[in-house]
Amino acid sequence: MSKIIVTGGGWSGVAAAVRAKKCGADVVLIEKTDLLLGLGNVGGIMRNNGRYTATEENIALGAGELFEITDRLSTHKNVDFPGHAHASFYDVLLVEPEVRRLVKKLGIEVRLMTRVIDVIKERDNRIKAVVTSQGEILDADVFVETTGSTGPMGNCMRHGNGCSMCILRCPSFGPRVSLTERAGLDDLTACKADGTRGAFSGSCKIEKRSLSKKLQKKLEKDGFAVVPLPKKLVNKEKLTRKVCQQYALDSFAENLILIDTGYAKLMTSYFDLEQLRSVEGFENARFADPYAGGKGNSIRYMSVGMRDKYMRAEGMENLFLGGEKSGFFVGHTEAISTGSLAGYNAAMYAKKRPMLTLPASLAIGDLLDFSNRVLEEADCLERRFTFAGGEYFKRMQERNLYITDAKKIKKIVESEGLLDVYNQ
Ligand SMILES: Cc1cc2nc3c(=O)[nH]c(=O)nc-3n(C[C@H](O)[C@H](O)[C@H](O)COP(=O)(O)OP(=O)(O)OC[C@H]3O[C@@H](n4cnc5c(N)ncnc54)[C@H](O)[C@@H]3O)c2cc1C
Known part of the structure; x- marks a missing residue:
């Protein structure tokens, strides 16, 4: 059985691990803190604006497990608030244990309080193992990086208002490490409108x-x-x-x-x-x-990797990316969408089967394609992408990709021959 290591247990890492496991791989999910879900422990807003469409697309594609949980734990549904329609809000205090139970039930090996600090390559474009801060060397056939883009503390000090004491708790659990950088690739760092680095x-x-x-x-x-x-x-x-x-x-x-x-x-x-x-x-x-919310917040988008349409890190054979790591994507739905595709393709690559791309007739496929093309534009570092608003939601509306009829979304997925593809 092929072995896949997913580093980073946020929404994208969990989604990647679930997909890879369901495709029959032996999966290890590594997380540096004592909690899965990363920033998902402090968010909660789902299904607002175009996220509704992306959620239903994921369900029709066969990646419904995590949305079943967020829907079930939503204390408010179908809420309209300024600029946002049909949102639901999951209870951030209950969601992590429920996700942890699912991951365990699926037989995914979870290694909490384990921080990856380096990679070992077997040749220029291939990773052989990851190294943890405890000095362990963990081999696998394929790797998925979903370490997010937040902090670490030095970046929040330099580009923000100091360590805000956010949910990632870097001073206790150690700093985020970019595996793409450790593998010798160049990461992108976002800019605020005034040109300073990162974003609050x-x-x-x-x-x-x-x-x-x-x-x-x-x-x-x-x-x-x-x-x-x-x-x-x-x-x-x-x-x-x-x-x-x-x-x-x-x-x-x-x-x-x-x-x-x-x-x-x-x-x-x-x-x-x-x-x-x-x-x-x-x-x-x-x-x-964050505890220091009176003064500042965490700094994000410090470390985004370049990837292809299969979610594979550019220039690498067996490293896939998901979540904030895989583009300037904002949101849980975006993390689950990109993580699911990364995990699925990691398993397909391991089995030497054709990998999947999502067509532009789906909002998820269009987002992945569009956001990659933006990276060639001069102001790309100031732009962020979410189904929930801003420039990408506008594009969804213009291209008639914003649909709130679940049956219609399922039909589109079916017409592309992709119904339940993630489980086949
Ligand atoms: C305060 C706040 C509120 C938000 N509210 C919402 C909301 O309501 N709705 C919404 O859709 N989005 C919201 N977002 C955005 C959303 O949470 C994120 O875009 C999304 O969850 C990112 O998921 P991710 O898996 O890519 O990254 P993360 O959640 O950052 O997960 C990365 C994980 O990797 C771990 N990690 C990092 N380095 C290593 C390493 N070297 N070894 C092992 N583990 C490592 C981290 O500890 C972390 O758990 C919010 C974000 C914040 C900060």
């Missing part, structure tokens, strides 16, 4: 109980709340520095927008605590993630 994560979480009872009730009833900010606290400049261009709308600067994801997710990168507490309902507000 776009939301922070407040303990719900620290909000007024009225706000808590509103959040639990509607799933979201919009609280107008006094003029003196409006800062539109912050919008240009964040990752999530789908939320770079004026209403997200003029108001405090809260989403109920178990925590009260505040849709801004960071907010001075003293000023936040001057707003009605926030008098006792307290940040839960």
Whole structure:
């Protein structure tokens, strides 16, 4: 049986591991922290705008397992909030254990608190093994890198406002390592609109109980709340520095927008605590993630690898990429979509079977193709891609790829001969 090592246990790594395992490979999933799901432990927004289409495409392609969990754990469904339609919000406090149970049930070997620090090559374009910080050498036939693009701490200090103490907890679990760089490839680093490197994560979480009872009730009833900010606290400049261009709308600067994801997710990168507490309902507000949310947030898109249409790292034979590592993609749905294809193709490559590309008649296929072509443009480092908004959602609408009828999406997948392809 061929062996596949997936490094990085965020949504993309889990999706890659699930697909490769279901294709019959022996899979080891390596994660440096004590939690799977990485940034998925602090997000929660699914199915908003074009993510609905991509979710249904994944389900029709046969990669429905993780969406079954996020749908089941969604406390609010079909919610419209500023700039976004039919969103659902999963409970970020319950999702990781559920995913861990699935991964175990499938027989995937999970190695937590194991950090990959290097690769060993057998020739220029082929990896033989990864090396962990404990000094182990782990061999495999094929490798998938899904280490994300966040931090590590030195980057947050240099290009942000300091270590924000985010969910990845680099000071305790050690820094992210780019396997593509260790393999001798050049990574891309994003820029903010002002030309400085990286981009700030776009939301922070407040303990719900620290909000007024009225706000808590509103959040639990509607799933979201919009609280107008006094003029003196409006800062539109912050919008240009964040990752999530789908939320770079004026209403997200003029108001405090809260989403109920178990925590009260505040849709801004960071907010001075003293000023936040001057707003009605926030008098006792307290940040839960990142802990230093009053000052800054994590810096992302520091290390994106170039890849081909099969999700294979450019110039490498047996290294596949998924999630934020595989492009300037933002979001859980985007991570699961790219991770699934990377894991599937890693298994196909190992079995010497033809690898899969997704056609441009599907939003996922179009996103992969479009985002790669953008990399040839001069301003590519400032652009991010998500089904949920900004430039790519606009393109989806223009090309009639934004569909919210699940039956119609299934038919399109079927007409391409791809129904349940991931399980065949
Ligand atoms: C605060 C915040 C809120 C967000 N909210 C949402 C939302 O509501 N909806 C949405 O769709 N998206 C949201 N996003 C974006 C989304 O979470 C990410 O784009 C997506 O989850 C990225 O997944 P990933 O698997 O590519 O990377 P990550 O989640 O970063 O996972 C990478 C994993 O690799 C591990 N790792 C790194 N290096 C190594 C190594 N050397 N060895 C072993 N392991 C390693 C890391 O510990 C991490 O667990 C949010 C992001 C943030 C930061």
